[in-house]
Amino acid sequence: MATAQRQEQQRAAAAAAAESATLSRRGAGMLLSSLLLAPWAPGAAQAALTLEDVTPPVAPPQPLSAREAVVAAVYERVAPAVANVYDVTLRTLPVGGAQAVEQPEGNGTGFVWDTEGHLVTNYHVLGSVLSGAAGKVLPGAKVARVLLLNEDGVQQAFDGYLVGADKARDLAVLKVNAPASLLRPVTLGDSSAVRVGQACLAIGNPFGFERTLTTGVVSALGRGFQSQTGSTIGGGIQTDAAVNPGNSGGPLLDLSGAVIGVNTAIFTNTGASTGLSFAIPSNTVRRIVPQLIRLGAVQRASLGIQPAADPIARSFKVSEGVMIQTAEPKGPAAAAGLLPTRRGLGGVVAGDVIVSVAGQPVRNLFDLTSILDEASVGDEVEVVALRGVDQAGEPQRVAVRATLAAEAA
Known part of the structure; x- marks a missing residue:
């Protein structure tokens, strides 16, 4: 009797285990089917979603910071004065915008100088035409195409005519015959x-x-x-x-x-x-551009010297200042008594080394150029130079007065 009862209990337990396994397999199958079918057969809850439901909200616009507002205002005010400049040697003119990642030299920028149609740019932007094989380009020649923004914010092309150019300071002035409404000069x-x-x-x-x-x-x-x-x-x-x-x-x-x-x-x-x-x-621009507009060229102050190249200066142990290589025979430096590099009885003698002009130190050619840019033709300036720097001992210090002349063209 006890044996029969135990067997009945074992059969009942086995049946319960089998049913539990069947239910478990059914559940796993239903879950797997749900996962596999979900992307292709949305359920009732998914079918109720709209595009708006799955689109994230847009953050409300935030006010610009004080600095951002200043920058944005400057750009909005000045951008219409900025021109796109192409020299006439370029074969294509992308009026609608950049059509290649890299533009050849001859594509640059300019800006409106006045309401008469004058624009300022770099000389080298127009270098292909200004320094081309055709020879010297005279004022009035068409040298560029200039793109300005019109009232609708669309670029409008104009011919750019040469007014004047200064290769030494890499500046050029163009003129365009554009309506006054398109000419918004810079400050x-x-x-x-x-x-x-x-x-x-x-x-x-x-x-x-x-x-x-x-x-x-x-x-x-x-x-x-x-x-x-x-x-x-x-x-x-x-x-x-x-x-x-x-x-x-x-x-x-x-x-x-x-x-x-x-x-x-x-x-x-x-x-x-x-x-x-x-x-x-x-x-510097303020001094040069009016001369280019009025005269077509720049009358620049000069000492009438040719500075020695760095390797030559270093060979004479000159590390600071501007050594005179040559001097115009009747130029300001020669007239004041400054000496160029020359041949003496013992060989080549170093020219005087300019270390100060008009009370300002001259450490290199950049300094001298900057000082002369600030001066005018006819100014009398004190020039301090060192003489005899190629010999042992302290060099002689020389101070002279020189009247600046116009730089040779």
């Missing part, structure tokens, strides 16, 4: 008041992308740099605002929207911006 600032660390903005057409804004700070002042024309430019403004090919000739602005410089050169090993950009200071 010129005082570059002598610029300070290292202050914010600055650059607007230009890098790689052909028109009116691109970049921001940064003034990194250094009084920098000497070499422009793409091969000339030495002193007193430059160094900035870390991104400047790339196509930015040349565009304005460097302070946060009031005043132009404090003309973006001209970058220091790079790759051809792209590395955070070292240089601008011609606005006070």
Whole structure:
């Protein structure tokens, strides 16, 4: 009896276990079917969802910070004064915008100078036509195509005619016959008041992308740099605002929207911006552009000397100052008694080394260039030079008075 009862209990337990396993398999199968079918056959709850239900809400617009508002306002005010400039040697003119990532040299930037239609840009932007095989280009020649924004914010093309060019300072002035409504001149600032660390903005057409804004700070002042024309430019403004090919000739602005410089050169090993950009200071531009407009050329003050190249100066152990290689026979330096490099009884004798002009130190050619840029033809200046630097002992210090003459064309 006991044995039969135990067998009955075992059969009941086995049946219960079998039923539990069956239910478990059914549940797993239903769950697996649900997971497999869910993406393709939404359930009733999923079918009720709308596009709005699965679209995240849009954050409400936040007010600009004070600095952002200033930058945006400056851009809106100045951008219409910025032009896209192409020299006439380029075969294509992408009126609708950049059609390639990289534009050839000859695509740059300019800005409206006045309501008469004068625009300022870099000489090297027009270098292909101004220095081409055709010879000297005279004022009045068509040298560029200029794109300005019209009242609808669409670029409109105009012929750009040469007014004047200064290769030595990498500046050129064009004239366009555009309606007065499209000519919105910039405001010129005082570059002598610029300070290292202050914010600055650059607007230009890098790689052909028109009116691109970049921001940064003034990194250094009084920098000497070499422009793409091969000339030495002193007193430059160094900035870390991104400047790339196509930015040349565009304005460097302070946060009031005043132009404090003309973006001209970058220091790079790759051809792209590395955070070292240089601008011609606005006070230099202020002196040169009116002369180009009125005379077609610049009358620049000069000492009438040719400085010695660095390797020659170093061979005479000259590490600071500007050594005179040659001097114009009737030029200011020669008339004042300064001596060029010459041949003597014992061999070649180093020329006088200019160390000061008009009370300002001359450490290199950049300094001398900057000082003369500030001077005018006819100014009488004191020039201090060292003589006999190639001989042992202390060199003789010479101070003379020289009347600056016009730089030879």
